[in-house]
Amino acid sequence: MRLELRVISDRGRQKFTIEAGENLLDVLSRYGYDIGAVCGGKASCYKCKVEFVDPVKPPTPKDISGLSKKELDENIRLACANFIWEDSTVRVKDASKMEVLLAAKEPEIRQQSTSGHEHLVVDIGTTTLALVLVDSSGKVIEAHGRKNAQAPYGADVISRIKHASQGGLPDLNKAIIGQINLILKSMKNLNLDRLTSMTVLGNTTMLHLFLGKDCSGLGFHPYQGEFLATQETRGKALGLDLDLPVKTMPNISSFAGSDLTAGILSLTDKSEKYKLLVDLGTNAEIALFKKDKFFAASAAAGPAFEGAGIKQGMPAIAGAISSFSLVNGVTRIKTIGNLLPVGICGSGLIDIVAQLLENRLLDETGHMLLGPQFEVAENVYIYAEDIREMQLAKAAIATAVDMLIAAANVDFDDIEKVYLSGGFGSYINAANAARIGLIPKELSDKIKVAGNTGLSGGILFATDEKKRALAEKIAASATYIDLAQNAEFSQKYIDYIMF
Ligand code: FES
Known part of the structure; x- marks a missing residue:
């Protein structure tokens, strides 16, 4: 009927x-x-x-x-x-058109390039999608951000793989291609005579879904998809409304995608000291690298940093509490877009937990001393269950960082900087991240907030041939360390759950 x-x-x-x-x-x-x-x-x-x-x-x-x-x-x-x-x-309240504020190192936006080629760079995150138009020097001409339109099929990579494996690949592919087409239609500065290429980056699963390739192998042992290397095709072949050459960036492994390759590309230099990059997300991707040595790992952190699994959690979009302080009993919040608070994004969550610890409203085991909930702002609360989710997420990341450093045979002293990046990267307070133990305490005074390093690396890849070659070298030579196979993981993980 x-x-x-x-x-x-x-x-x-x-x-x-x-x-x-x-x-x-x-x-x-x-x-x-x-x-x-x-x-x-x-x-x-x-x-x-x-x-x-x-x-x-x-x-x-x-x-x-x-x-x-x-x-x-x-x-x-x-x-x-x-x-x-x-x-x-x-x-219904439809969030599909909701503008996502780009949490990149705030790109310098200029009106229109006067000469040369222009490129589109698309960063497909599991939660958000960023698309920028850049000129030949990498300057951003126009930038757009949206919640990833695949969200109704699940918040994390595993549920998207599952949906794709059960015959839903066309749904997921159409959702992302349709969303990019909608953004292209809304762009004010597209000049088809100058536009020469589109570069796409994201985790390995997102790239499979974008290209319409079978990603079911990423869902079970030995976790292999159809490709890791750079893929080249044309916009029309993918169903895009623009027919231009499209290149996806190279992935390191099934769980260390081209967004990590791009992040390393944006930060690597000639220094003899190691850098550590932690890209926070449902699946945190971690890189330890210097000059021509690259190690990578990943940790299933759960979706807490993306706002899922947290009762009033939300992605880093307008209205999210992105920062919080509590001094002498007075709370202060900042929201993205300076709107009335409607929920809490990952950086806000880090701040709230750190400030509750500082004010002794939370003990080192994660027990809330004033009861099962705390009012962060009018009608926005953090609950005991949220604190537990956060503990599990931060413990997974700190354990993975600790074990990657050990597996690479590197001392904490050999690391000069720890970069935190992610969809809400620009909003993170480094001191609060250190306070909650997101990173082993030996490294806490080296933390630097790096914004969306994936997007920055994507722009380099699109505009600089040498950087393109370097990205290929990074992806091909990086050693992926599979922490899930390491027997020590669960013991260390339990230790890191404490604040
Ligand atoms: S989608 Fe209905 S409760 Fe999560």
Whole structure:
């Protein structure tokens, strides 16, 4: 039986004909609504909230366990926990058009290049997508950021691989290609006579999904996809609305992608001392390198830094609390875009935990001393469960850093700088990151915040032939150290859980 579903959102009212019994989240995802379904429909993130306008539906057991009494009274339900059996009207908050503020080293934006070629550089993160137009010297002419349109299929790489392996590869591919086409259409400075190439970087899975290649092998042992090396094709062949040469950057391994290659490229120099780069994300990618020696590892940190798994967590987008301080009982927050706070992104989370520790409201085991929640700002709270998520995430990263350094046979003293990067990279407070033990304490005074190093490396790759060759060398010669195979990992991990 066919039914009518009416959806009210920022886009206005839209009507869709659907089959009776369809899952509401599936329908909304199919029609391009992003309602923040970060767990991909597993009814565990409680973020896929919609309002049933007509008819009102009694709550399901999953609604009752995930929503507050007030929300239930206001007819809010979880889209993933509800199926449509009659003509219905729902109201949704669509985040797919939400502008993501680029957390790159704030690029110098200039109006229009006066001569030479121009390039597009696309950084496909699991959570966010950044696209910049640069001139031949690497200066940014125009920059765009969005939440990755694949988000309704799951917050992390593993759920996207799973969806792709179950016949969903075309959905994921179309979502990202369609999103890039939409951005291209909105760009004001595209000059087709000057535009010569598109460079794309991201983790190994994101590049497979962008190229429409089978990534199922990345989901199980021995974790191998179809490619690691640079891939070259044309925009039209991928379904892009621009027909230009497209190059993806080379990956180091299945779990150390081209975003890490690009990050190393943006920071490497002739120094005899090592640098450590930690790219924070659901899958933290870590590099230890100097001159022509490159080591890489990765750590499954969980999605806490991307805002998932945290009750009021969110990516680093407008309205997210990006910094927090608590001095003499007075709290101060900063939000991205200076908007009213609606949630907490990764850098805000690091600050909150550090400040609670400093003010002795949290003990070294992670126990909150004033009760199970703390009000960070009006209507925004951090909960005991969030602190636990954060402990697991930071312990995974600190353990991976410690073990990578040991495996590479390097002393802490041989490391001159520790760079923290990521989607919210520019907002991180280095002292607070050190306070929560994100990095082993021997390195805490060497931490430097580096912004989006992947995007910076992508711009170098697009505009400088020598850097292109260097990126190939980095990816081909880097030693990937598989920490999951190391028996010491779990013991060290437990030690690092303490603050
Ligand atoms: S609870 Fe519905 S998608 Fe996570």
